[in-house]
Amino acid sequence: AQSVTQPDIHITVSEGASLELRCNYSYGATPYLFWYVQSPGQGLQLLLKYFSGDTLVQGIKGFEAEFKRSQSSFNLRKPSVHWSDAAEYFCAAEGENDMRFGAGTRLTVKP
Amino acid sequence: EAEVAQSPRYKITEKSQAVAFWCDPISGHATLYWYRQILGQGPELLVQFQDESVVDDSQLPKDRFSAERLKGVDSTLKIQPAELGDSAMYLCASSIPSGGYSYEQYFGPGTRLTVT
Numbered sequence: 001a002q003s004v005t006q007p008d009i010h011i012t013v014s015e016g017a018s019l020e021l022r023c024n025y026s027y028g029a030t031p032y033l034f035w036y037v038q039s040p041g042q043g044l045q046l047l048l049k050y051f052s053g054d055t056l057v058q059g060i061k062g063f064e065a066e067f068k069r070s071q072s073s074f075n076l077r078k079p080s081v082h083w084s085d086a087a088e089y090f091c092a093a094e095g096e097n098d099m100r101f102g103a104g105t106r107l108t109v110k111p
Numbered sequence: 112e113a114e115v116a117q118s119p120r121y122k123i124t125e126k127s128q129a130v131a132f133w134c135d136p137i138s139g140h141a142t143l144y145w146y147r148q149i150l151g152q153g154p155e156l157l158v159q160f161q162d163e164s165v166v167d168d169s170q171l172p173k174d175r176f177s178a179e180r181l182k183g184v185d186s187t188l189k190i191q192p193a194e195l196g197d198s199a200m201y202l203c204a205s206s207i208p209s210g211g212y213s214y215e216q217y218f219g220p221g222t223r224l225t226v227t
Contacts, residue, residue, distance in 0.1 A: 004153075032212060043115070043202055043218035044154070051214070090153050094212060097167060099144075101153030 002027045004093050006102035013081050014110045021076040021105050023091030031093040033074040035065055038088045038104075047089075050074060061085070083109045113137040115219035117203050123225045129191035132222045136185070136205030142166075142213060145178055145188050146202040148221070154202055160186060161208065193226045200224075 005024045013019050025031060032051050036044040048059025055067040065076045074091060086109045091102040116135040124130045136143050141162050146154035157176065159167040162183040171178065175194070180186040190197055200221045206213035 032214070034215075036218075041221075041223065043220045044204075045218070046215060049215060092153075096212065097159070099156065099213065099216070101155075103153050104151070 002031075002093070002095060002098060002100060004091055004100050004102040006089075006091055006105050008105045009103070010106045010108065012108040012110060015083050016080050019076075019078045019081045019085070019107070021089050021091075021107070023074045023076065023102060024072050025074065025091075025093045026072065027093060027095055029095065030069060031095045033065075033067060034092040034094070035059065035063070035074075035076045036090045036092060036101075037061075038090065040087075044090060047076070081107075081109055083111065085109055115203055115205055115217050117201075117219035117222055119222055120220060121223045121225075123227060124193050126195055126226050127192040129189065130193050130224065131187055131189045132201050132203075132224075134186045134188070134203030134219060136203070137217055140205035140207055140217070141183070142206045142208040143180055143186050144204040144206075144213075144216060145186070146204065148200040148202055150199070157188070190224075193224075195226050198224055198226045 003026045034049045035047040038044045047063045048057050050057050050067045058064050088104045090104045118133050143160045145157045148154045157171045158178045160180045178188045202221045203219045204216040206216045
């Protein structure tokens, strides 16, 4: 069955530290891949997306993600976290007429 | 900047009552999605429309949930009767589809439903 897995339920990092959020997918063919961010009580905002081509994609707010076909992964990174990055982050994968989301990783930023 | 509109933002209802949510997608977006997001989980698709037609409603509990998009623009999701387990965030999203792919979905702010 097709699925998206985010292994980390909750991550805490210090402000200014680097961040990596993990995402693995299981699909028959390589899906389109997305990272969304959700602030409390709000909808989802797209950070970045990967369809094809360069495996390192740049997004908004200083985020980037790297697609690794051999590992079926699409990890999100940021070199220096800001307090305003505290939120819930969702990885998503899209096959034909089939969009699935991971369970999310909640990011806490320590001062 | 165009946005997906949803109303109400918050709804408290008693179990066995009827409740309805409204969504207005971005103008020109042919595909509209309704998701349910239980606290601590990712969104799960309930129903997908292409214009006024249902593309996928396989996860919609049809004994109590219904959705319509009569003119292919705005949409209403209804629950009747509501149950305690329906407490969740209901998200609407829209996209310009191509070949079965959304390429990017734009989400509204959601409706937070609490059933007491």
